[in-house]
Amino acid sequence: MEGEAVVENKRIIFKGYIDGIPKETDMEVKSGGEGVGRSGGEEPLPLLRSLHARAHAPILRLLHPPFPSRLGFGVSRVVDSDHPDFSAGDIVTGITGWEEYSVITRTQQLMRKILRQDDIPLSYYVGLLGMPGFTAYAGFYEVCSPKKGDYLFVSAASGAVGQLVGQLAKLHGCYVVGSAGTNQKVDLLKNKFGFDEAFNYKDEPDLDAALKRYLPKGIDIYFDNVGGSMLDAALLNMRVNGRIAVCGMVSEKSLSNPRGIHNLSNLIYKRVRMQGFLQSDYLHLMPRFLEDVGQLYKQGKIAYVEDMSNGLESAPAALVGLYSGKNVGKQVVCVCPE
Numbered sequence: 001m002e003g004e005a006v007v008e009n010k011r012i013i014f015k016g017y018i019d020g021i022p023k024e025t026d027m028e029v030k031s032g033g034e035g036v037g038r039s040g041g042e043e044p045l046p047l048l049r050s051l052h053a054r055a056h057a058p059i060l061r062l063l064h065p066p067f068p069s070r071l072g073f074g075v076s077r078v079v080d081s082d083h084p085d086f087s088a089g090d091i092v093t094g095i096t097g098w099e100e101y102s103v104i105t106r107t108q109q110l111m112r113k114i115l116r117q118d119d120i121p122l123s124y125y126v127g128l129l130g131m132p133g134f135t136a137y138a139g140f141y142e143v144c145s146p147k148k149g150d151y152l153f154v155s156a157a158s159g160a161v162g163q164l165v166g167q168l169a170k171l172h173g174c175y176v177v178g179s180a181g182t183n184q185k186v187d188l189l190k191n192k193f194g195f196d197e198a199f200n201y202k203d204e205p206d207l208d209a210a211l212k213r214y215l216p217k218g219i220d221i222y223f224d225n226v227g228g229s230m231l232d233a234a235l236l237n238m239r240v241n242g243r244i245a246v247c248g249m250v251s252e253k254s255l256s257n258p259r260g261i262h263n264l265s266n267l268i269y270k271r272v273r274m275q276g277f278l279q280s281d282y283l284h285l286m287p288r289f290l291e292d293v294g295q296l297y298k299q300g301k302i303a304y305v306e307d308m309s310n311g312l313e314s315a316p317a318a319l320v321g322l323y324s325g326k327n328v329g330k331q332v333v334c335v336c337p338e
């Protein structure tokens with residue numbers, strides 16, 4: 001990639017800082033010719049063509065305008081490279097952006113080459129075998145310290161993280177209950193993912209009562225993807241020596257007006273361990289994760305559901321839909337079909 005190449009690139013631009021629930025009008029699609037090469041003497045860089053990208057609600061809290069979302073996790077094909085670790089045609093996964101073409105400047109930190117398996121869809125490397133799947137794997141095994149017979153509750157259970165947490169827990173011998181936002185998703189949890197019970201939290205005026213009904217013996221493990229009132233209710237229902245893995249706080253719609261958490265005294269009386277984590281804390285487990293989850297999927301022991309939208313132009317609507325629970329499964333944007 002000598003000098004600088006110019007390609008017609010399309011990208012999603014955030015017009016301004018978003019504090020709260022985004023609207024489609026907060027974003028726009030920009031097109032134009034753009035330099036994507038390098039000048040002499042700089043680090044050699046790969047040029048990527050985006051194939052699949054994820055829509056991920058918490059990303060907005062890391063963005064400041066006006067620039068494209070460069071914090072999206074996706075799967076891409078290397079179209080040109082003079083980097084020693086990447087060749088044209090390689091399929092890679094990592095943090096790129098909501099754009100058709102990307103140049104990655106920190107390849108060792110952000111990119112991983114995919115040794116693709118023919119019987120696993122390429123888009124699954126955004127979800128099941130990507131960051132969400134690894135978050136579920138590391139969070140469940142390393143943070144939750146599961147034991148056979150544990151009672152586990154997971155919120156946002158039909159999402160990319162929650163659906164795998166529940167299935168890993170069932171395989172581990174746990175009793176599993178999940179919450180979701182529609183009856184369709186509740187049916188999915190029980191009849192496709194094999195949860196013991198599930199409920200629509202929007203139909204429950206009293207979440208504490210709901211958890212007591214579905215988990216009358218209490219909760220050993222709460223895998224928290226939402227925070228807020230669901231965390232408050234779970235704290236009331238934890239068993240002695242319970243564990244809470246704090247993975248997400250999607251209920252917090254605004255950073256400028258955060259809500260407090262109640263019932264924290266239960267951490268003391270019940271000796272509960274509550275721990276936040278990032279999947280990047282456990283990258284040494286990545287090879288084992290890819291082997292374990294890949295084999296479980298191919299053996300039919302776990303299922304996976306994704307919600308695919310087509311074209312980069314669909315990304316704003318896909319992102320906005322996450323906040324209302326419109327998606328069923330992991331929300332993925334197909335930028336360029338293979």
